[in-house]
Amino acid sequence: MNAGDVICGREANLDNPNTSEESKQHSREVLDNEYDGGNVDAGSGDKNPNNVARDLKATLNNPKVSDEAKQGAKECLN
Template sequence: MANPGNVARGLKGAISNPNNSEEAKQRAQDRFNDMEARGEVDSAEAHAGQVERGHKAAISNPRNSAEAKQDSQQVLEDMDF
């Protein structure tokens, strides 16, 4: 089964694609709205995951300064990660 997040991103792309017909855009919008109503789309949770991964990457990046790594570590601690 497809990941709901991936499906939602594809539907958003279809909605904003100027090459798609209005009918196709409406079908995509309807399906996206249905997913949202069922709670399958949780952008806040997805955003938190992206923030976490970004800060973990910043900590392990040897090109980042010690100060930047400390800032990222603090953000992760504040997020309880």
């Protein structure tokens, strides 16, 4: 798993209202201790651009996703 995948997963956990505070704290610690607070270039992995775009579009259409996450997905698509 590349750094971008880990960072995206941890940040998604932080934004998820259904995860526990303990889980969110662990994600904060991982981001702070291993990924400079999430400031690693998330595009450094070898992701298929079509798959990324598909996933971002799915985020926009998912009613369970927060408005903040949808805004982030819109920015990434642009």
